[in-house]
Amino acid sequence: MTRTALLTCPLDCPDACRLKVTFAPDEQGRERLTAVTGDPQHPYTRGFACAKTVHYPSRQNHPDRPLTPLRRMNPKTDPVPQWEAASWDEALDAIAERLQMIIEERGAQAILPYHYAGTMGLMEGTHVHTLWRALGAAEIEETICASAGSAAWALGYGPRLVPDPLDIPHARLIVLWGINSLSTNSHLTPQITAARKNGARVVCVDPYRNRTAAFADTHYKLRPGSDAALVLGIMHQLFVNGWTDDAYIAELTEGVAELRAEAEGWDAGRTAGATGLTEGEVLELARLIGTTRPTYIRLGYGMTRHEFGGTGLRAVSLLPALTGDWRHRGGGAALSSGGAFALNRTRLGGAHLLREDVPLVNMNCLADALDPAAGFGATVIYNCNPATVAPDSDRVRAGLAREDLLVVVLEQAMTETAALADWVLPAATFVEHEDVFTSYGHHWLGYNRAELEPLGEAKPNTWIMQELGRRLGVTAPELYWTVDDLLADLLDTGHPHLAGITPERLKEAGTLRLSLPEEWRPYAHEVPTPSGRVQLTPVPRQQEAQAALTPDFPLRLLTPPAHHFLNSTYGLLERLNRAEGAEPSVMVHPQDAQAYALQGGSYVRLISEQGEVQRRVQVTDAAQPGVAVAEGIWWGTQAPDGKSINSLTAQTLTDLGGGSTFHNTRIRIEPLGTDLSVDGKELHL
Ligand SMILES: Nc1nc2c(c(=O)[nH]1)N[C@H]1C(S)=C(S)[C@@H](COP(=O)(O)OP(=O)(O)OC[C@H]3O[C@@H](n4cnc5c(=O)[nH]c(N)nc54)[C@H](O)[C@@H]3O)O[C@H]1N2
Ligand SMILES: Nc1nc2c(c(=O)[nH]1)N[C@H]1C(S)=C(S)[C@@H](COP(=O)(O)OP(=O)(O)OC[C@H]3O[C@@H](n4cnc5c(=O)[nH]c(N)nc54)[C@H](O)[C@@H]3O)O[C@H]1N2
Numbered sequence: 001m002t003r004t005a006l007l008t009c010p011l012d013c014p015d016a017c018r019l020k021v022t023f024a025p026d027e028q029g030r031e032r033l034t035a036v037t038g039d040p041q042h043p044y045t046r047g048f049a050c051a052k053t054v055h056y057p058s059r060q061n062h063p064d065r066p067l068t069p070l071r072r073m074n075p076k077t078d079p080v081p082q083w084e085a086a087s088w089d090e091a092l093d094a095i096a097e098r099l100q101m102i103i104e105e106r107g108a109q110a111i112l113p114y115h116y117a118g119t120m121g122l123m124e125g126t127h128v129h130t131l132w133r134a135l136g137a138a139e140i141e142e143t144i145c146a147s148a149g150s151a152a153w154a155l156g157y158g159p160r161l162v163p164d165p166l167d168i169p170h171a172r173l174i175v176l177w178g179i180n181s182l183s184t185n186s187h188l189t190p191q192i193t194a195a196r197k198n199g200a201r202v203v204c205v206d207p208y209r210n211r212t213a214a215f216a217d218t219h220y221k222l223r224p225g226s227d228a229a230l231v232l233g234i235m236h237q238l239f240v241n242g243w244t245d246d247a248y249i250a251e252l253t254e255g256v257a258e259l260r261a262e263a264e265g266w267d268a269g270r271t272a273g274a275t276g277l278t279e280g281e282v283l284e285l286a287r288l289i290g291t292t293r294p295t296y297i298r299l300g301y302g303m304t305r306h307e308f309g310g311t312g313l314r315a316v317s318l319l320p321a322l323t324g325d326w327r328h329r330g331g332g333a334a335l336s337s338g339g340a341f342a343l344n345r346t347r348l349g350g351a352h353l354l355r356e357d358v359p360l361v362n363m364n365c366l367a368d369a370l371d372p373a374a375g376f377g378a379t380v381i382y383n384c385n386p387a388t389v390a391p392d393s394d395r396v397r398a399g400l401a402r403e404d405l406l407v408v409v410l411e412q413a414m415t416e417t418a419a420l421a422d423w424v425l426p427a428a429t430f431v432e433h434e435d436v437f438t439s440y441g442h443h444w445l446g447y448n449r450a451e452l453e454p455l456g457e458a459k460p461n462t463w464i465m466q467e468l469g470r471r472l473g474v475t476a477p478e479l480y481w482t483v484d485d486l487l488a489d490l491l492d493t494g495h496p497h498l499a500g501i502t503p504e505r506l507k508e509a510g511t512l513r514l515s516l517p518e519e520w521r522p523y524a525h526e527v528p529t530p531s532g533r534v535q536l537t538p539v540p541r542q543q544e545a546q547a548a549l550t551p552d553f554p555l556r557l558l559t560p561p562a563h564h565f566l567n568s569t570y571g572l573l574e575r576l577n578r579a580e581g582a583e584p585s586v587m588v589h590p591q592d593a594q595a596y597a598l599q600g601g602s603y604v605r606l607i608s609e610q611g612e613v614q615r616r617v618q619v620t621d622a623a624q625p626g627v628a629v630a631e632g633i634w635w636g637t638q639a640p641d642g643k644s645i646n647s648l649t650a651q652t653l654t655d656l657g658g659g660s661t662f663h664n665t666r667i668r669i670e671p672l673g674t675d676l677s678v679d680g681k682e683l684h685l
């Protein structure tokens with residue numbers, strides 16, 4: 001007998017889809033997850049799951065999925081790990097004993113928890129941190145993705161709010177700015193398509209021709225890191241041509257005189273010079289934005305991944321404050337809807353237990369933190385795959401391989417991080433545990449019940465932390481909360497966005513829209529900043545990367561996500577690897593191919609200050625001269641040289657929010673010549 005259930009997708013994506021999942025018995029009569037699609041009733045998911053998550057059953061039932069605690073038996077520097085299965089008691093006792101020893105000898109701050117958003121569940125993704133705050137462990141700053149964008153948005157607008165995504169069909173101009181939304185926010189596409197049917201124009205601002213640029217009516221292929229210049233050039237035209245909404249500016253903004261003065265210097269000629277666009281393109285985009293109401297701008301966190309990426313995003317975000325688009329249905333700008341979920345987060349993840357004296361570690365600087373000099377004795381990693389996704393990953397891996405560092409990894413997959421663990425603890429998946437979900441792309445809260453018994457001996461993260469906590473004598477009651485306890489606390493705010501949303505109703509419905517006003521127009525009449533106005537100052541200025549291109553490193557490398565993976569999740573599935581092109585590659589423009597003697601289809605060396613990888617080269621005008629693009633955080637195991645693209649990236653932080661700079665790397669590319677084998681492995685030329 002098959003049965004279906006509706007569950008929110010737990011993955012780190014703005015869509016937070018309502019999925020329809022199917023279970024059916026296998027030959028042993030054991031119920032398995034067999035199919036995933038979208039809930040046709042959900043107004044935003046609209047019945048389809050993305051190209052990746054339809055394959056979730058293959059990852060759920062993957063033969064390599066860890067299903068029992070595993071103890072590493074050979075040195076972590078040996079390339080092929082040997083594991084011995086252990087019981088939960090053996091594993092938890094041994095880990096707790098070692099943690100206790102570290103606490104006694106060096107204090108709990110010598111323990112480094114490391115986590116990100118492998119699951120977005122508020123229980124298994126966030127509340128699970130309670131153990132570390134209760135112990136007084138080091139605190140990891142979750143900066144790998146959204147912190148530059150959040151800090152940039154906060155400067156202008158306060159909390160991150162977005163127009164109702166179901167209003168997008170009312171927009172007449174849609175600008176996809178630094179977001180590859182057809183891949184990374186695919187449930188926006190039906191909204192864009194509906195707007196297009198209503199006559200909207202769709203344009204894309206991106207340094208290379210990605211899927212979204214190909215779909216758009218016009219692609220503005222700007223030089224990476226030049227967004228502030230382009231925005232100032234557009235603002236120049238808005239002011240000069242009187243395309244500003246002066247009533248909005250007068251009522252709800254502060255600092256327009258300074259902004260106007262800065263924009264004055266950015267005529268079309270200077271803007272073209274700085275952005276690599278033509279003067280005609282600058283004037284055309286300015287005219288479109290200046291004269292089309294409503295204009296909807298969708299911004300991606302991706303564009304912030306440069307040294308001055310915070311300022312770049314902030315510049316774009318201020319455009320609707322000059323055009324007044326916030327007041328038009330379907331107009332405005334969108335980065336994240338996270339600010340609309342006005343939950344009580346005071347005890348979420350044991351936030352109230354966090355001590356001020358614990359060391360703060362920026363997660364982008366894990367390579368440094370794992371250096372023996374940093375003094376950590378243990379790291380516990382969950383909801384994250386840093387050996388593949390963190391910058392400067394050769395050094396991250398070397399750190400994880402240290403014999404004197406206890407590495408515990410809670411995982412659903414045998415990732416490259418898990419392969420470097422002393423202990424792998426099998427984690428339950430979203431169909432196997434209960435949880436609560438917000439979204440950063442829409443306005444629905446989600447509740448998932450546990451639909452399936454965990455496979456093997458897998459357990460939810462929280463169970464594992466609770467068992468460690470008991471062994472370490474932690475008494476904080478929040479550590480032992482159930483989802484019901486957490487949910488009651490989260491909803492206990494009295495905030496109007498949660499009016500009428502009770503735990504009972506949410507659990508019954510599974511998905512509930514926030515109680516937003518009928519016509520939801522953020523920043524249209526009220527701005528939740530201390531001044532009550534959009535802050536146009538400090539005025540965004542175009543700044544050039546410190547890591548300037550040089551004759552040694554003449555190319556900028558962008559490393560955006562793949563269409564068929566979710567960060568590194570799904571990178572283990574053969575089928576999705578094939579769909580993505582079977583192996584990672586790098587795109588270079590024909591001019592660069594000629595300049596550096598690179599032959600399409602051949603293998604090349606990509607060399608940065610951090611490291612080197614080998615990839616097959618694609619010569620294509622999808623890239624622009626001087627900019628190479630390597631899509632996808634592939635597992636190193638799929639690469640010709642066994643290495644992740646993050647062997648090349650650096651720990652450099654953004655100007656705002658201490659964020660990551662994955663699109664900032666400077667490299668050179670050399671032909672591989674006749675050296676056809678790497679570490680004894682034949683390359684297929
Ligand atoms: N299929 C798929 N979907 C995903 C993910 C995935 O891995 N795969 N990851 C999820 C996660 S965690 C996130 S954070 C989001 C990320 O999704 P996006 O926000 O779309 O992020 P990126 O693809 O990194 O960057 C978007 C675009 O920014 C461009 N870009 C780079 N530098 C600049 C610049 O200086 N200016 C401008 N204007 N553009 C620039 C890149 O070329 C890229 O096309 O997607 C989520 N959704
Ligand atoms: N070069 C380059 N690097 C990047 C990026 C880029 O664009 N370019 N993007 C960056 C961005 S935006 C992000 S957000 C990060 C993402 O980096 P990560 O947060 O590491 O995301 P994933 O690679 O999806 O890995 C998440 C892991 O969590 C595990 N997981 C999922 N659910 C659970 C659970 O319930 N319990 C446990 N214990 N584990 C679970 C999954 O199996 C998976 O291995 O990568 C960053 N790295």
Ligand SMILES: [Mo]
Binds near residue numbers: 012144146
């Ligand atoms: Mo992300």
